[in-house]
Amino acid sequence: MDLDSGTSSTVGARVQAIPGRPAQHGALYQFKQQNLPACKPVLTPATVIATFLLMGFIFIPLGLITLRASNSVVEIVDRYDIECIPEELRSNKLLYITDDSISKNCSRFLKVPKSMRAPIYIYYQLDNYYQNHRRYVKSRNDKQLLHGLGDNSTSSCIPLESSGDLPIVPCGLIAWSVFNDTFKFSSGSSELKVNRKNIAWKSDRNHKFGKDVYPFNFQNGPLIGGGKLDPNTPLSDQEDLIVWMRTAALPSFRKLYGRIEEDLDADDVIVVQLMNNYNAYSFGGKKKLVLSTSSWLGGKNDFFGVASLFIGTFCMLISIVFLLLHVKNPRPYGDAMYTSWNKKSSSS
């Protein structure tokens, strides 16, 4: 073994490139060497303060705009479930609602606070109604809604899957409990035209509910839930059902009933003739009738405005606090930091 040449050859080898070593550039090489060019953002006071300031400047105007939009919406909310019960039956609401012999007719008078421009949306609102209950949400069969009896596996509709031998069409709790209060509107002497077409999503009408599926055995069972359906109308035209079957995520929800397609002036009085059929009494629910115009943001909802203003103000405050901190207590970055390993020892 020649030691001397051994050592010198090692020196030599170090200078030379290794054979077979791949090119030292190229994205793949850089990736393998964890050497991809990278940008390393730094949280400097300037950028951070500017960011917060900018957010403030965005959110405060945004809040004002959305508040304005929300305020431009005119909304009439009328809770009718209590008022519609005759005085003498108020102590026993359940009797009132379950007894078919008692007339469910009821009139409400709504005063229009501001002029409302068409279209005016009519919603019914239910409070404390859990359309999102697990047992309820699951109890439907989308295939049956679209294809009718062709699809017989209605086990998901438990506990209302069949009546007799045949599956109920449409099966399940949701359909069974369809809302069935009705409203008629008149202003002064003339009846207000309510458009009840196109209240459901077009996509639902066309693709989710069958055109040749008829609710032939609906609400025939011993248990009567909500409304009945016209057995001669295909499901795709049963728009109230379609609306109802878009379950709400919250226990308070509004569902579209129809549209009034004429303007209403301020101080008009609208008379609502309603049939108070739906049982919201047994579980302490509330039923409300809502008339509302709409803005680019949708219905009346102050939340956007308030939240934006809050966040905007918060960001402004933060940026001011940081600015003050920075002015009062400037910290040069990376300042002779190597003092820190040793010098700081005395301070900390």
Next chain:
Amino acid sequence: MKRYVYINDDESAHDLYCDNRISNRKYTVLNFIPKNLWEQFSRFMNQYFLLIACLQLWSLITPVNPASTWGPLIFIFAVSATKEAWDDYHRYLSDKKANEKEVWVVRNGIKKLIQAQDIHVGNIVWLRENDEVPCDLVLIGSSDPQGLCYIETAAMDGETDLKTRVIPSACMGIDVELLHKIKGVIECPTPNKDIRRFDANMRLFPPFIDNDICPLTIKNTVLQSCYLRNTEWACGVAVYTGNETKLGMSRGIPEPKLTAMDAMIDKLTGAIFVFQIVVVMVLGIAGNVWKDTEAKKQWYVLYPDKGPWYELLIIPLRFELLCSIMIPISIKVSLDLVKGLYAKFIDWDHRMVDLETSTPSNATNTAISEDLGQVEYILTDKTGTLTENKMIFRRCCISGIFYGNENGDALKDVELLHAVSSGSPDVVQFLTIMAICNTVIPTQSKTGDILYKAQSQDEDALVQAAAHLHMVFFNKSGNILEVKFNSSILQYEVLETLEFTSDRKRMSLVLRDCQNGKILLLSKGADEAILPYARTGQQTRNFIEAVEQYAHLGLRTLCLAWRELREDEYREWSLMFKEANSTLVDREWRVAEVCQRIEHNLEVLGVTAIEDRLQDGVPETIETLRKAGINFWMLTGDKQNTAIQIALSCNFISPEPKGQLLSIDGKTEDEVRRSLERVLLTMRITTSEPKDVAFVIDGWALDFALNHYRKAFTELAILSRTAICCRVTPSQKAQLVQILKSCDYRTLAIGDGGNDVRMIQQADIGVGISGREGLQAARAADYSIGKFRFLKRLILVHGRYSYNRTAFLSQYSFYKSLLICFIQIFFSFISGVSGTSLFNSVSLMAYNVFYTSVPVLVSVLDKDLSEETVIQHPQILFYCQAGRLLNPSTFAGWFGRSLFHAVVVFLISIHAYAYDKSEMEEVSMVALSGCIWLQAFVVAMETNSFTILQHLAIWGNLAGFYAINWIFSALPASGMYTIMFRLCRQPSYWISIFLMTAAGMSPILAIKYFRYTYRPSKINTLQQAERLGGPIVSLGTIEPQPRPLIEKDVSTLSITQPKNRNPVYEPLLSDSPNATRRSSGTPFDFFQSQSRSSLPNYSRNCKDN
């Protein structure tokens, strides 16, 4: 228990003992699936997922499609099973290679070539020169007339010098032909792993010898994996075979290693599990109460009056399933994936390629990269690990003249060359001693080159050097040595050899100069063994200086001396020597005494200095890693002096007065105990002083310390940052690792030889150097690197990044799962506590699998600090060691963040989408979009360096989210038909998203900025410095530390460091194991104090995190 081996008995014994098949396999084809499944299911997390998956098969309670759990689960299991199978197959292949190697074995009296696996106990195995020994053999014959043979045991104990083995006296002189027919019995112990003992007896059957029992020792054996060297042939009887050989017994099955981080993640998972159970119980009870009070009134839900008997369980189980995503199934996949990538980064790293041999680094174990960042103790082998294991003659001092001082290489020193050519008598005599005063055997290769076979590398180096200086030792035939000097051939006749022993520390040769018939005594040895015996009147001051100077440079020194003997003096002494050599009692001592009588009055010629060159960058590496708070122990099979010398030269220990080296020694138990106690006492006192205290212990004393005074030794181990253990056996090395592990330290063992294998397997992390002693260590190790200096990069760069990345990744995985889970929980409060899932199956599965997993995976490219900065400021590793980036307090931060974000998302979505917009699918998608946006910004905010891939992953993932959902919205059959198109057209959707992002991120940004600026951690400070071009960066361009610094003065830094770091890292170190342990008195109370102190510390930490 005894084993009786019948030599050359073809029939018996076959069934009694195993054959020579080596098996390292874990599985067989049959037991693979059950065993592998069993192993996988022994992990808590897997059991949990299996339970959840099974529960989901029950449609009454499942909120989502069971495929969303089964799919990933089966995938995960398949992946890890495949990996195991692949590894096992490779083990099988390498076993097969060893098993099918062909060896000569006597069968039915005839030598046959058979496969190694067919060797049976009792077979006679023939070995040729350079053969590997296939199993443990008792020698019965050798080509050497004296019955000697030489073996190399590097694979076993890492010592590269040749060892002599001798055939037992009973077999002495048996004819080669008769060896085939030899019969007899060997009585030996049952297989064990002690490679230093073999207490057996042999009795040969007639006609060979009468019934005398011949005792056998380890000297009569050659063990599996050794190599036969310098011996034409040897043969022996197989006594232990297969996995029962001494090597096989000591191999042990490596346990799968679990990183500290995995343990922490498991712990956090456990905590989350408990939390989940609590949530489930609370919600379950609430749900049942709500059902009984409210839901019964709600006619539209149509609850039956009487449910099935398990009715009470349904709601809790539903919540269990709903909350099961709290423990993300994706974390295991993600972690496996990124760990694989960490390993690949190590493999790919060109800065860790050994340029000399073109060996890249290799991560065999892909699962433990994070542990590298948490190493607290490094246990290193010396030879071949710290040093190159190449001895090179560097300098010499002849008669007071120093050669090689200018250029560091005496062979190139013009003055020396000149002195040689001019034939200066002192120099010539010096060279002669270098060339022949040894036990080296020169052999001529076919090409005419002279090869030297030396037992010691030092002798080899000296002979080589002499040959370079034209004193070529070229032939040794019998007692005649032939040396060629400048074309003239000189002959010497060896009269006596006074062998080297570790007590005498010198060896001498008495020889007759055939040219003039003079009798000469040539000696070489350690300075303390030569200089005191110098001729009266000779000034040895020069030599002492030379020795000191050389030792200071870390060179191994030998003094050379000679004198002429008078004929009568020699005769007289020769008789005594012969007599001493034939004594039976105390022979070694007697011989030494006789040698002493002649080795005096020497003419000291000079000093040689041999370098066992330290590998490049070893002192710097040790220094840097020291600064990073890592403690070093050196475990070596080498002599104490050499070990200390190397330790000094590589900054391992500091010389006096800065450092202090305490020695634990003693021949008896009592001496060791006293010594240990003394050292312990000193340690306790000096820990407060800024002194680099280390202790040195040898294998003998260590044996007592480990077996009888374990407690005291453990305390010592805790107190001492540095230790040198010499003459330790492989199993002692492993025991030392065990001791440190038992104190909960993260240990890394690094070595290059077969003797390090056990330590490597035992340690939390095993690193093998693929060096000159073969690849055995590298194969057993978790990581193999080409050079010691790569350890710096392995730990500081790869280990640290891996730790940081996994810390982020794992906590983030919990964050995102908790986020969506909290939203589900909140939603259950407004859905009658009935266990409705707000999100649909597709979204839930995609959320875990795509939306949130992809962006975070690119965090494997994240670098909080550049590599250069980390290497310049290794102290930053403290953050990893102390586990400051992943601990209950940081986790609590992430937990809080997910709770906060869930509140933000939930409140904004239900308020923005109230009343007429409260359609279930829409609200669900708004909330989901909010989560996706928030998580994108969270990843972005936690990313320290954006490469193109990060941008792609984070923002591309957002785009992907919309793309996927648009696709689903375009399918009429899907539940969310048209939903996403609807939403994207609504200004309120975008405003909601905007609000969620702003409300979710601005407090986090504010807190982060505040901490970063006003309560910066050291990492932050370095980041600021690095990115804004602070003073460090300008300094930092000097990459490795300037060379002069490495000299002895540097040690001051490492010494003062412990003093400094305590105050600097007060909060940090209090939960770092070092600090707590160091401060506590006895070794066993810190376990409690550690656990007690850990909780308050974590809360303190969160300020800094």
